[in-house]
Amino acid sequence: MLAALVFILLCVQPGHGQTCTEGFAYDRRARQCIDVDECRTLPDACRGDMGCVNQNGGYLCLPRSLYNQPYRPDTPALPNPVYQDPSAGFPDTFLPAVPGGGGGRGGVEPSYPRVRSTAQCILGYTLAEDGTCNDIDECETNSHHCNPTQVCINTSGGYTCSCTEGYWLIGGQCQDIDECRYGYCQQLCANAPGSYSCSCNPGFILNPDSRTCQDVDECEDEPCSHGCFNTYGSFMCNCDEGFELAADGTTCIDLDECSFSEFLCQHRCVNTPGSFSCICPPGYYVFEDGRSCEDFNECDTGNNTCTTAQVCFNFQGGYTCLDPLQCRPPYVEVSDNQCMCSAENPACRDKAFTILYRHMDLSSGRSVPADIFQMQATTRYPGAFYIFQIKSGNDGREFYMRQTSNVSATLVLSRPIKGPKQVVLDLEMVTVNNVINFRGSSIIRLTIFVSEHPF
Template identity: 35%
Template sequence: MAGHVPWPGHHVIVNMLWICVGLLAGLFSCALLQEAQEPISYSCTEGYEYDSVSEQCKDIDECALLDDACKGGMQCINHYGGYLCLPKSARIFISKEGEEAPPPQEPVAPPSQPQAPRMFPGRVSYTGRTTVRCSAGFMPDEQNVCRDINECDTQSPCEHHCYNLIGSFLCQCNQGHELAPDLVSCQDIDECSFSSYMCQYQCINSPGSYSCECPEGYQLQGNRLCQDVNECEAGTHNCQDDEMCWNYYGGFRCYPRNPCEAPYTQSSENRCICRSQNECQGLPPSIVYKYMSIQAERPVPADIFQIQATNIYANTHNTFRIKAGNEAGDFFLRRSSNASAMLVLTKPLSGPREYVVDLEMITHHLTMNYHSSSLLRLTVIVGAYAF
């Protein structure tokens, strides 16, 4: 009788032949003869191995067999006779000849567990068709491996700058632009619409940028601030020789170098005195002219000017008051000491506008029991802007 004995990789077939020799007296003696034959090899197509139990060639699952079958985080997809290394986002459909492939949008998830062995008849070569469908941003190469498409080189989809990504691409815009809703076009950013802080006075938008402008009488300082131009120092004023140029925020004004009017005469710069007792009856004996400029809409209360007595005598008491120019109650004079007082702004003032305020100091002589007064005529020029 003949039998098959399985052996890894091949079979060793041994014929065991019993030869029975008849002996006398009806006795039989049997001898066991063993006849060994050369082993028979069964070879399979590359990618398959022989299964001795089913006596068939089965597919080798390289993905389960090799831990590092695919590098770089790619997924390993086993198929008949081999395996594929695809990006994790790739979609693949493997079919036999004649099978209809599913629509491209239907992904086939990679197997999470080892697949069941796929068996094929021994010595029979399987010929099938493998359809590889890649996700958007990938395309199969000659080995049916999904490779990334560099859209920046092949399509130039971005209006400004294109950066290739695995399976996609990213568009970026030049400074001063932002991506449009289509994510490929670039549109100008209107920086002026962000905040009034962009410019101190006026913001001018331009493609990809913006600029700040200042009103007449100012110049741009840095990128956003406006600085007053001092026309008096720059010599760009039109004051006459007998006039004094006084700069204020946003402009200048010309005032007479001799502000004294009869019956006063000029004793020094900006100081007028009355020398005739008859003509100066009821008038302050002297008037001092001062000028100052402030910005519009200044926060209040604000100390803006200090009046100070030039001569201090013993046994005297000084009082201070606003004699004229405060009809609207824009100012308040606060006594600081026996020799000084502070002019306080009580309301935000709009400009350009000029205020002339007469500040009077009355000196009462205690021992001789008489009083005298002096007047400071302050011209306050309010600029047109709060800077």
């Protein structure tokens, strides 16, 4: 009977930064992986009367009685080792493949002896009385080469060496796996030979899977005097409005909100037992947040004293009634807010061509510097350039003009203004054209209503 056993060790040979598969070692001089001759390097590689035959990447254990006569060149070589169905018999000759394929005669001497046998079963099987080939259980017959620390697992025609759960194969030995090192537990882990155990931090309990942890809801025990908020692994107490948390972190005491912060209300704070309220000055109402003051627009609501001939202008904290525009001669009205002095009128020679009336509001004490108004030329003439300046009304030097382009400038508030106050500025745009020897100007008469409060 022909019996052969291939034993494969699952290890990797390091060498000069290279790794080779089992059965090979790295040759630094050749700079490649070469076959390891297990028959020479392994003591007692084969048992009993079994002879060791080295192969590329492994070895065979063959009965010495089945070794054939020296190789005969006239024997035809098979292109590949022949395996047949055991029920169909087995060829008399079992030869290795000849490099290059083909079925020619002669060639290279095989690297191991040829075997001649009349056996009808392939390696790893035995012939039964009924003529069928049955698998040899090397694990049961103790004909395997597994390490004592390993577990033998029978396979069809052979066997494999493995380790029990909780161990892995390192250098031919089964060594304990440190599951804690690889994050088997969600929180706390204790390693044990072949096993491990998980536990949880305070505020957590172990789930039925014995690995993950579940948060404990401490609020179910009502540890707080008012409200309780469960957190991941702990809890927090909170208090009703008008109370603050005591030093013990669980009880609540009354809070005087108005004394706690002067910025609690935008205008004035009134404390109440367990609460507070904000009050706004006339012309404002308390906003939805209960703290801010919002301007009450008397012009939109109709809560004003303006006549039908007047125009209602709203500003922060109040309003004013604007009378209809009346242009002083030699100016004539060209629109609801613009007066013009015609160049054909000799009386207009030294006056601005147009006066445009504009109104705006400004909060008292507004932070500076602040851009508050934009002025720009609406008509451009070839060869002309423009000069922007404050002609009148800037007695306190609170404003200045900053030219932003060839045709535009910005009015800048440079000093805070306290209200209530009304400021009228004449912003002049001078047009100069040296080609046609022209110089003219236009004025925006800007009325600024400064509120009493900074909101």
